[in-house]
Amino acid sequence: MNDMSFLADRVVTLLKGFCRSQIQLKQIQSQIILHNLQSNTTIAQHLINASQSHNLLNSLLPLFTILTPKPHVFIFNTLIRAFSHSHIPHTPLFLYTHMQKNSIFPNNFTFPFLFKSLSDSNNFIQSQCVYTHVIKLGHLNDLYVNNSLLDVYASCGYVSLCRQLFDEMSHRDVVSWTVLIMGYRFCGKYDDALLVFEQMQYAGVVPNQVTMVNALAACASSGAIEMGIWIDDMIRRNGLELDVILGTVLIDMYVKCGRVEEGLRVFGNMKERNVFTWNTVIRGLALAKSGDEAILWFNRMELDGVRADEVTLVAVLSACSHSGLVDKGRLIFNMLVDGKYGFCPNVKHYACMVDILARGGRLREAFEIMRCMPFEPTKAMWGSLLACSKSQGELEFSEFAARKLVELEPGNAAYYVQLSNLYAEAGKWGDFERVRGMMKERELTKDLGCSSVEVEHQRSASELLA
Template sequence: MNGNMSCLAERVVKLLKSFCRTQIHVKQIQAQIIIHNLQSHTTIAEHLITASQSHNLLNYVSPLFTHLIPKPHVFIFNSLIRAFSHSHIPNTPLSLYSHMHKNSILPNNFTFPFLFKSLSDSHDFVQSQCVYTHVIKLGYVNDIYVNNSLLDVYASYGCLELCRQLFDEMPQRDVVSWTVMIMGYRNGGKYNDALLVFEQMQYGGVVPNRVTMVNALSACASSCAIEMGVWIDDMVRRNGWELDVILGTALIDMYVKCGRVEEGLKVFCDMKEKNVFTLNVVIKGLALAKSVEEALLWFNRMELDGVRADEVTLVTVLSACSHSGLVEKGRFIFSMLVDGKYGFLPNVKHYACMVDLLARAGQLQEAFDIIKCMPFEPTAAMWGSLLLGSKSRDDLEFSEFAATKLVELEPYNTAYYVQLSNLYAEAGRWSDVERIRGMMKERGLTKDLGCSSVEVEHQRHGSELLA
């Protein structure tokens, strides 16, 4: 590139770095790039792609490199694939890679990590395997960055055996490799395996990072491994790590789920910065393990501290009111939610909490009125709440209606037929009992004599709201 062209390129790069404030600016600079035939300049391409990503113009800019350049440098395609993978635009990174393949543009080890990230996000396991065959053919099978990205693909699909096999075969592992394994096991519900890998990581002399610690703490919380959780807390403090929002919240979550609420509150007090997620964890922990009244005090404290409650906060608080029989308090909070005090309107989970609260308290008509008037279709959990509440009050009319609705919603769930049949039997309505048995026979359903899954489902639903 001659001197004049080099100066022009420098001015274009400077414009891309400091002048691009709107989409119009990006398009104007792109026009100048085309006029002066600078699209093959890798530095210009990189900055144009970055600017386009910031202004949601990637689809507008990418044809410049895929159609106007006979054979772009691999660096340009790597930059495009990386940008599209971060922008979560599905299939485009794979299309770019296919374009490279068709035009004999040889990928390198920087191509595959972001390509695998995109395939992981789009859950395209088959294409991931196809791309991995190219990795093998091109000799990048031992590249740690490529292998780490493939580990993440396997972990995101829940293919933990493949993930472990690749991990064991890797000639080199770093903190990312170990963290992905821990995260994979944690997401797959194999909490003990996640903590075993975390221990092996320590024995291997690999220093964990914050992401590692957060995932290990999450595994501790889910498996009530309090000893390991305390050990991680001690390690964090020995090494002088700052309790930022993410790490501090993970520590609190571990303590409260293991029933050690006071230790969780101590961590909360040690944190310099908290947010709504931190306070949600504290409120849930108090509601589950200690005192609903204290949880409500912390809920009130959120507003005083200038932290805005979110939808999860309100689900937690309303569910806690339901399980503790605080009907008036629940009514008051829900009315404030409906009036828009918290900046959003109630969603279906908030309505489900209120139906459950009122049904448990025997306020069956009010619970039914909420179901009828809410702007959502009633869920099985709502009818289940009404059914259990009406059964406990021997209200046959509501019990029959709720059980019938459950059968309509889930026509192949045997438990609901059994509930309805039992209601009719208790009322001496034997013709209706025979009718229900006939419906079950027509649909090939068999009565489970030990069935109480309506109650089980109802308990599970309540636990999920607070968990």
């Protein structure tokens, strides 16, 4: 073995097992540059891997784009793959452009991770440009290249192009089918997503856990409980592991379809759970208006040593709101304000508290919270105050909330109608005519049968749990 081979082996050994800090890595990199070893593909691969582990990937760009005359395509593929997993989404495209300028011809291993980075950054236009190179270089029928392009189309919302490419592919695997299902799900075409899932079964392709997660999420969003139950049975028949992700989305499907007990059964069968799993259960109980049980599970979560997050508190406060648990909601909110959970309440927590108090007949207290909180009151808060004060016959609060809604959304005719009706109810005919005059001046027409405040109130409560 000559001295250069010995040195190369020594460098690889150091990079693989003895590089424990950024300083050590920089020292090794200096020796690589000093002895001009950066063109060695094995050394380059281990250097890139070590730099990725120590968050020093950016330091390699001058090394391979300036100091190295014409690196092997393998080195650039390794760099593109490493940067595609980093939080620097545009670097893979920079590296690919450098390859083009320096006549370093890409191969079929270049494109999947380049497309991944373009998918992550939703760069549809550039992905189309790169795809022309795929066609020109003869990689049109490569399964992995096509799957990665499918992912770009799905992530960017071009599901029709995703479907077109899928239909044109000569070979498809479980990833191809899963990405198409995901694309339909992301753009809200849940029935199409489930239809593709069924077609996948007829094609004899066995779904994996990612497929199941996307299909169950489509069931949850569309209320397709029969399909959800069928997928649950399939999971059990095939002996798939009910890991924390699959288990959580299965619970979410059951609770959103009104089968809370089935969701709790799945929870009990899970070996591992995280805060998202607990949040899904508590949110489901809140939607089912089982406030006491939601609080019971919230307390059990704390006893199990799982730290509540901001979503947990929104779910449990919403449960208190839907079940009329004013005192319990106030107690939990006050503990949140006092710092028990390690974070400050955000606007959603305040909106929940306003809703709790307004529904519970504590309109003055709800108004006081809105006045003193560190945020500007939202449309949802004023909508809650208006709907509750109307149902409780509190015209003063109703008028004030309606005026605020008109100020926040001056182009919404429904709010003017609400306000003018309140003035008519109170016998304030001058104000009634003034509001109707404003509507005429702004060319706003009354939508017959529209009562948007109650709808807005119900929708805002649901959106807090979404």
